[in-house]
Amino acid sequence: MNFSACSDQQIFESVCQGEERALRHLMHRFWQPLFKTASVTMQDPEVCQELVQNVFINIWRNREKINLKYSIKTYLFGCIRYEVFRNVKKKMDYVELKDLDENYVDSFNPLLKLEYSELLDYLDQMINQLPDKCKEIFYLSRMEQLSHKEIAEKLNISVKTVENQISIALKRLKQGMQNMHIFFQIFFF
Incomplete structure (x- = not known):
């Protein structure tokens, strides 16, 4: 299937059916916007890259369970915001609460x-x-x-x-x- 001509929704449906090429195409289509969204909060490009990777890994792992209520674009941006929040929270766990550097x-x-x-x-x-x-x-x-x-x-x-x-x-x-x-x-x- 030529995913270049497909809508985001069609590509996502192919991902849900287990088609790895569809996942790669979805990643190619949304990698940069998700990376930019993560980099607004996280200043480290490597961390941003890891967070975007986590989004797509989680989509692949849970592809059979995902039930979209909105567009795939909305879903992906919600996922990256969640990953950023989790990362900030995880960093906070290692920082002393009163004497912050x-x-x-x-x-x-x-x-x-x-x-x-x-x-x-x-x-x-x-x-x-x-x-x-x-x-x-x-x-x-x-x-x-x-x-x-x-x-x-x-x-x-x-x-x-x-x-x-x-x-x-x-x-x-x-x-x-x-x-x-x-x-x-x-x-x-």
Whole structure:
């Protein structure tokens, strides 16, 4: 089949039927616009390339399950926004919440600085809503970088209790971040 003359929808339908050539053509057609969209937020071209690759890998893996409600173009741009958000969130997991390196924040697009600040405020609110013991253990783990064993010794509790409390904290924060993800998609993309 000559995909050059096909609509985006026809190409996508061929992808869903398992035709690899259709996927390559879809990638060729949308690679540059998706890359540009990712590069608005992410300054590193290699990261942008990886994010675009992830979009197409996920489409291929889930091709039989995807049920488009909108155009393939809308779907692809939604996917790249999601990949960018996941990448920013993943980077945040490695940054201390209070003592941020200004260079890290400056590595984002300047338009995201305010959003990033709001995200940190939201995260602080969620941490403050944790039960007292859970909040204390989470703080010792993430802010003071203590090991589970050190926390257990300091608070005179078992390592298992520390692990459970950190698990509870992370689960609640993750749920809160998913709500924030919806907020980001609606208001910032």
